[in-house]
Amino acid sequence: MINGIDNVDWESMGHAYGPASDVPGWLRGMVSADPAVRDEAFSGFYSAAHHQGDVYPCTAASLPFLFEMADSPVTPDRGSVIELLLSIGQECLDMDPEGVYFTPDGTESRAHVDALAVIGERAEVFVRWVTDPDEEVRRPAIECLGLFLADSARALEVLRSLLPGSGMVQELFVVRAVATVALRDAAVHGAAVGWLEELAGATAQVPEVRLAALVHRARCTPGELGDAVVPAAVGLIREIAPEETGGDDDAPCRARVELDVAAGTEPSPGVPPQVAAAFEDLERHGRVHAPTTSLLEAFHTVLDDRVLERTAVLTGQLCSADPGVRYDAIRMATELIGQWRGDHSGLVVLIAGCLDPGDSYTSAAAAEALGALVPVSEPAREALAGYVEAARAEHGPGVWAARERLVRRAHQEAVRALACLGDLRALDCVLEALDGGADAWRAVQVAGHLGEAAGDLTPRLSKLLAEVDFSDASQSMSANALVSALRELGDPGSAPVLASAVAAAVREEQWHTAASALKALASFGPEAAFALDVVRPLADAQDVTARAAATAALWELEGDAAGVVPKLVELLDTHADDEAAAALGRIGPAAAPALPRLRKMLTAGYEWPRVYAATALWDIGGDPEAPAVVETLLTAWAENDSTSNHVLACLNRMGTAARPALPRVREELTLLRRSGRFRSIPNDEELLAACRTVTSRL
Template identity: 25%
Template sequence: MKSPAELDTIQWQTLTHAYGSAVDVPDLIRALYRDDDTTVDEAVHELYGNIHHQGTVYSASAPAVPFLAHAARHVPGRRAELLMLLATLADHTPSDTESPHWPRSSAAEVCAELCRVLPELLPCLTDTERPVRRAALRVVAVVAEMLPAGLWASVEERVRELYAGDAVPAVRADALVVLNRSGRAPLPFDSAWSEVRLAAATLAAERSGPPYPAELVTILAEDGAEPDPGEDDFPWPGADSPESHLTELLADDPDAALAVAAHWIDAGDLGSRGSWLAREITEVWRDREPEVLDLLLAALPHQRDTRSLVHTLDVIGRWVGRLPEPGDELRDRLYDYARADGETARPALLALVRSRDPRALEVLLRRSDAEAVRAAATAFPEASDELTAVIRGELSAGAAGNAADALIAALEPLGAPARQARPELVECLRTRRAAVAAARQLGLDGALTGEVSSVLREARRSSDASLRATAAVAHYRLTGDPVPALRTFEELLPAAQGPTHRHLSLLQPLGSAATPLLPLVRPMLTARYEWTRATAAEAHHWITGSPDDAVPVLAELAGPTPVGLHALKALAAIGRTPEELRPALRACAFSPRRLLSATPFSEDHEDEELRAAAWSLLTLS
């Protein structure tokens, strides 16, 4: 360890952290010894943000370790917090040590420094404070596999003493985990302590891999139902918390996860553990929505705060549309929440709409919500007149941002009644409220009035490139005159860098009328950026009508990635299935696991779109 008096022996100005020069690190470390709690809090916060930043360490991180170790021993009331900072700094994936770059990395230097000072931190293992002992065990765990044999023998003896005799069961469980970091200690499934049994079952599940033996699932269900108070403050290396680690482990075995989630929910869903685990099942596995929604329905009465209840309703809303026929009990519960006051009404109404319950319209016409209106436009086409009136009212009242975007998007599936909203769309475009969405919808509206022509002409002069392009395409849709659109894209395509693909994706309505743009589009077929290549291939097909140049580009990109999904959809629209893609398509179509994660704020899960696109291509001859 090194005391603050030795800080000036380090050439901090030659070292860096997340924000540049590390010259501020000595003052932050000195601040840890101040009597002012606010000053110490700020110093700890700054150190977490600069010498460690989002999982990365820097050249200044390792030199700070001996000083932080000294502070952990000598700063009153901050020992656990500073020990956790040391554990966080040294956190690494064990496989990283096999990399040829590891010995020269900042992470390796941090671990080496922590190994050197560890003997002086070992007294923390017998500290009178439970949080300090737990944090000290995290410090040991993060470098356990790197300790020399002699030092490990000394460490192991102390850890075994904790495991055998600590008065706090959670500390005993932590000690068991540490003992298994550098070997395979016996796993006491019959321990008198539920915390120890849970740790043993978790370690055994890690060893065995899925599917997990029934006896382990029983222990995880029975002993994991109640969260450990404060556990989020003591994450294990490589995991957010013991709870999140267990959730991730269980999610690898959907049958085990469903059984455990059901038990946790029956036990009261303490800490929303069961409902959170149920959510993870739907994010990892396909076609488990009916079972998960049954669990979430059972979990609703157990949500102890508004935030948990809203979250559970959000998850139900995401998946209820996947049920062929949502049950009456679920729809009745959603209806009750939707018509009540408070924060739960909005997610419950959206879920009720997606469940296709007719009562959703009754609530929606009394309490409008943009996302629910958008969903209702698809779920209840027979209510197009009423929904159009709601949309017009909300837009007239000044809806803006995401709400206005959703309301305008709802017009497209409503058909002829949507044309009644033309005045509101014109006003949105004029006042730049959801202007891009308004310009697009005006183009789909099919009627060119003097007022529409005026606002589109003004929009084509906007400094917003997306608005200019969308307005130009809308003008072409309404007039059939490609000249303004061609001029706009001739300006935008060469100048665009990152968002080139956004402009290319708008060219479809022009079709062959965009032929003069081919000299700009063709070079993009070999662009470095994948999205540019994908949208250039689509545009080339739209313009030429020939799939010959587009299909090879799209086939190379196709797969379970966001751009790969876009390529699959484009191939399906073209109607070509390259033979070499069929094995990958079968994997996308038949995988029981999800291959794509959900996109935030998206109504449709991208993995569902991936599966549908793969199926579509497989059915092509």
């Protein structure tokens, strides 16, 4: 077994993110009878020789041994070995065949070419593996056959012969592999497409397989996507029924529910709860609940910017009789709404329709999605409020901290989504969370949206901020979230605790938190002037981030332009140039001494300093600066559309002086894909509103 493994000079292969000499150990571990040893070996190999999908010389050298393992009937986990072969091969296909890559130690490598050669030489074995008695062997082997067998006509013949008598899931793999062959070899494209078209119309087949054939035919001929394809796909989605499960329609998701409950362990000491939750979310979002999910994702990729057609498909998915199809459609709908503009109220209502008190697992996903879709999730407001009230009625006012993990998570996500809409019906639950302490950090993250309840929220958030131990770096995330919430609420009553937070953060050299607290103080203006003794020394702080925040705060608290403008001009030569320019702009004409330096910034090589400089020039110099400002803003916008929110905010302030930008502003309103900072929904909606204001004014 694994003959000759010790005769390879692994170290000369170069190493990845672990010593190359460890690779043979991992290979031996993969054939261990102990499942724990095998798991560790596979994990070790992925880390040492296939880190994040990379291919190294030691990866290519491992392939003969991986093939040997996969072909041996005594290997305990042959399917996982073939999955590894598939992963390595797919990565190689995605790399430039003429390119030269480098290992982490800087050594030139064409291991991807060598690896593909090894896989191609042994590809005949996939023909045998696709008929293996073990289903876990057959599935990855089917994909490998479609990708790597050089004789495409033979690959197509073998794949088509597998369809009769296969289970539905394997049939989906076969159909996808046929499309793969068609896409990689024009010689068999026509025959493969014809077979897919015939299969799509075969009424004797189950709807999942017919849908797969329809979708993959569209993948193979995207230019021939006619008007009938989407309605046909929607019709087949409607035909998909839940598996026979003894009357329990939720059974397809049951294993995932159990997994979610099992994952609900307390975070390790010293790990911020936000970090632990992020890893749980990452695992949860990678789950698949229906065999057709990857197929429908491929269909949405083919449809691309056909938003209306994709909306029709998602409507069918969200109305499916199969709970797994509905569940996975929530994520796909969220992605569509997040990436494309349009009237998405129908999809939002359908997502809200997944808020079912009897299905906490799906309800949690729906509520989380609606929270992510603010502000376009407005049509779901009443459904969210109803779900929150129903949970409180059934489980009591302490449902935020319910022992049942799924009930708790679904309720919390619904409260958070409702709070993000500024709805005070979320207030009681947020207050209970802040008072009770259980998962209070989740409530803190949304408390700032409930500005009308600042009188109730500010004292509680201030108390929590006062209790933060700034000497414990793991609490910095909580501190920053509390500072952000207090700043959003805008209640000057929090100024004393923010001033104390600044002092404590500086004492522990938590500069980022100190800067955040300084900005929050500054937002209260002269009402926070009592904190000048804390703020003024920091205008000379060694840390640039804190120094910039403190200098800007000095202006807001006492309004002494002569004292702060020279300091802000100095900061224009640091990495805090954006904050310094923004502060100078807020000062306005009194910051005129900064104009020469700001004009010089218009020639910066990076677009962001140019944008901040241009906006400051307008706010300080006014009309005489307008031509240079508009030209700079439009150029930066063209180079990086993430600047668009800042650009439009300035153009909006410029009034008629912004007229030369009108064609580009009008063009923005015609675009389908979301833009704005981070391409987030709130920023894009803000951008569109600003564009409409500018065009209506001009």
